[in-house]
Amino acid sequence: MSNPLDERRQGLENEYFHRKNQEAIAKLREKMRVAAQAKEAGTSSMKCPRCDGTLKEIFIETVPIDTCDKCAGVWLDSGEMEKLTQTDIARWFRRLWNKME
Ligand SMILES: [Zn+2]
Numbered sequence: 338m339s340n341p342l343d344e345r346r347q348g349l350e351n352e353y354f355h356r357k358n359q360e361a362i363a364k365l366r367e368k369m370r371v372a373a374q375a376k377e378a379g380t381s382s383m384k385c386p387r388c389d390g391t392l393k394e395i396f397i398e399t400v401p402i403d404t405c406d407k408c409a410g411v412w413l414d415s416g417e418m419e420k421l422t423q424t425d426i427a428r429w430f431r432r433l434w435n436k437m438e
Pocket of ligand 1: 385386387407
């Protein structure tokens with residue numbers, strides 16, 4: 338036999354978590370929208386972890402990497418280093434320096 342108070346508590350908990358999920362989904366959608374806009378504009382929505390510069394996406398062959406417009410730091414997303422190591426490393430460095438000049 339179920340207790341009406343337990344059911345009420347369970348209902349409130351479900352409502353609370355449903356609302357939290359909706360809020361998290363809305364925040365995530367907003368972040369994705371901002372990131373998509375930045376990508377279209379050719380800029381990243383991310384700030385440099387080292388300084389207050391803005392990260393810009395450049396391509397080394399087909400691999401996109403983020404470089405800071407202020408300190409020239411280079412930032413790699415997951416898997417990008419692995420892709421870069423599959424290219425000729427000397428050619429890769431030469432192209433990187435040419436793009437940052
Ligand atoms: Zn920077």
